[in-house]
Amino acid sequence: MDEGRALFVQIAEQVEASVLDGTLEEGERAPSTNELAAFHRINPATAAKGINLLVDRGILVKRRGLGMFVADGAREVLRAERRRQFADHHIAPMLAEAGVLGLDVETVVELIRARGVPGRGAG
Helix, strand or coil: CCCCCCHHHHHHHHHHHHHHCCCCCCCCECCCHHHHHHHHCCCHHHHHHHHHHHHHCCCEEEECCCEEEECCCHHHHHHHHHHHHHHHHHHHHHHHHHHHHCCCHHHHHHHHHHHCECCCECC
16 A cells, blocks of 8 residues: 555555456446455455445445445446546646647647557557
């Protein structure tokens, strides 16, 4: 666990990563708060707080008496959130710097294509 961030946030991010990479499929049972607490050696209330973040965002759904399950559409919701974060944290600053350098959008796109996009190859 990362000392610099709240444990419950890290728990939520870990479950999110499992949904994004397919380790946890939509409709599949998510780890319980007690399982997460035991695995990470943390208070179950801390694990529950992380899980509840995901429930509040619609990533996990509670099924009374059965546990938490990955919601239908959760993976795409997470991808959309990550795309927005990527644009805010990487694309916007890149375009701002491009403007300072006098580069237009087409030139920036050409520079990106020249480097290649991971998983897609160049062009």
